[in-house]
Amino acid sequence: MQAFLNFFETMPTWMKAGWVFFVLTIFWILEGYYKLVFTKYNKWRHAKTNFILLAFVMLINLFFGILTAGVFFWLDNSNFGLLQHIAAPVWFELILSILILDLIAQYFVHFLLHKIQWMWRLHIVHHSDKNVDVTTGTRHHPFDFIIRETFALVAVVIMGMPIAFYLFYRILSVLFTYFTHANISIPTKFDKALSLVIVTPNMHKFHHHYQMPWTDSNFGNMFSIWDHLFGTYVYENTVNIKYGLDITDHQDDENILHQLKLPFDNSVKYKN
Template sequence: MHSFLTFFETMPVWMKAGWIFFVLSIFWVLEGYYKLVFTKYNKWRHAKTNLILLALVMLINVVFGMATIGVFLWLNDSTFGLLHLFNAPVWVELLLSIMVLDLIAQYFVHYLLHKINWMWRLHTVHHSDKNVDVTTGTRHHPFDFIIRETFALIAVVIMGMPIPFYLFYRILSVLFTYFTHANISLPIQLDKALSYVIVTPNMHKFHHHYQMPWTDSNFGNMLSIWDRFFGTFVYGKTSDIKYGLDIADHKNDENILQQLRLPFDKSIPYKN
């Protein structure tokens, strides 16, 4: 277990970036064979907008990476955090850390992004995509990403977790982000069965429906247990899903400048 975690701690930057593009590429190819939605759109033009947003997010991630190192150096020299309050096997501590990260840095912050008006304004960029596919997983306004990363650091501090735990979580998170956004169709019974434990492609697509109440449901990223526990889980017919955002359907979802300005657009009737 120690060597397994050491691998993620010593993983070079090029390999982390390569993992992102490897997972993107795998699901991009699978979308060609196992489509859920058969809409016609220019996939490369659509991807260009989302990948530009990914590039901006990766630049911000460099800054957050330095802040993260500072947090882990402090935690390493202290006994702060819940993991220091009990003794357990490493795999148990790792599992608990991933669960807390998924709860705080994914489900909880995602819930806030929908419920707090100024946060929702930033998050609308993600929801404005009218053709959800694997690249939609990269589609986040830079300020949206900063909020998410801040909550991830909060989860790290609460648990007092070592850096390999966090880095392993990041690798898993990338996999689930692209898996759940990919325009792929699993056998319906398999998708439903998996959705009792993890977030599945069908499950997450209801979250990208253009209207309430589905828009405010299925907030999870990896584990579906949070949506089930807090009563935000929905599952229906995927044929009833329409992508995009009703309040911003008049905006060009493939115009990068419009998308960067979207949170500050006074013509959008955001929530009060």
Template sequence: MFFENMPTWQKLLWIVFVLGIFWMLEGYYALVKFRYHKWKHARTNFILLGFVMLINLIFGIITGGIFLWLDDSNFGLLQLFDLPIWIELIMAIFVLDLIAQYFVHYLLHKVKWMWRLHLIHHTDTHVDATTGTRHHPFDFIIRESFALIAVIIMGMPVAYYLFYRILSIFFTYFTHANIRLPKGLDKILSYVIVTPNMHKFHHHYQLPWTDSNYGNMLSIWDRIFGTFSYDDTKKIRYGIDIVEDDTSDKIGFQLGIPFNRSIKTKN
């Protein structure tokens, strides 16, 4: 498959392309008319992205080793059946979306030490496409570890995993983008996939919305497990109620949040 041989520069180009498209769309079809310095805000999130990309290089080596082992061992659920490629691919995407996105995201909100790492993603007071890159490096390590667990359980080939990553990048920027879809269209799409409006409730500054809509690509997990929310987006206020709004773009403060005991978490 093409994705199995996709060079790193093409993956990076895909990130830049998708982020750039939604960055531009925000200027014409904004959901919220922010009064902020867009580039200054983006700088904080891009610095965090830089840390994540460095860690990704290390995980790339680990991931490569796991796929070599899977090729030799024939380990995993997909090795037990002789199924058409398209069915295997759909199964792989479903399992990755459930374990590496919904489930780990749920844990990041419910386990105290994980929540402290994940807080950085929620302290953004101007949610836009760049917010999708806003993760503490240790938060990213946890997410990638769960993705590898899903890979091992399924015993999937690297091509399936890379295809999932490409889809995941698109949805990450799509759901965080400050774009306004027609309300009817957004609501209809939310029955199957995570939409911009749907995910924005997750970035509301208070419970219970903060602890809802954990999905990344498929909205079915939130519907199945009772964590789905949908309301009027005008009620949303971004940020998190346990961290001061004016610290949102202070990179040093943000990186120190997990270790800042003056910040009292809900857990």
């Protein structure tokens, strides 16, 4: 187990970036053969907007990499965090850490991004995509992403986890982010059965429906248990899903400047 964790702790930056593009490529290819939604749009033009936003995310990651290193240096030299006060096997601590990270840095912050007005305005950029596919997983306003990363560090501090746990979680999170946004068709019975435990492509697509109440459902990223536990789980007929938001103009959903300014556009009303 320790050798497994050491691999993620010493994983070079090029390999982490390579993992992002590898997962993106795999699901991009699968979308060509197993589509859930058949819509006509320029896939490369659509991806360009989302990839530019991904570039912003990667730049922010450079800053948070320094901040994260500082946090873990402090944790290594302190006795802070829940894991410092429990005696359990490494595998148990790893699973517990991933669960807490998924709860705080994914489900909880995502819930807040929908419920707090100024946060929601930032999150609109993610939901304004009217052609949801694997690249939508990269579509976050820079300020939206900063909020998410801040909550991830809060979870790290609460647990007092080693950096290897956090890096392994990041690798898993990338996989699930692109998996759940990918425009791929999975047999409904199988997808629904999986959604009892993990977030699946069909399950997450209801979250991207253009109208309430589906927009405010299925907040999870990896584990669906939080949505089941807190009553935000939805699973209906995917045929009824329409992507985008009823409060934005989707003619500009591929205009990067418009998307960066969208949260500050007072003409966009807050959802009811």
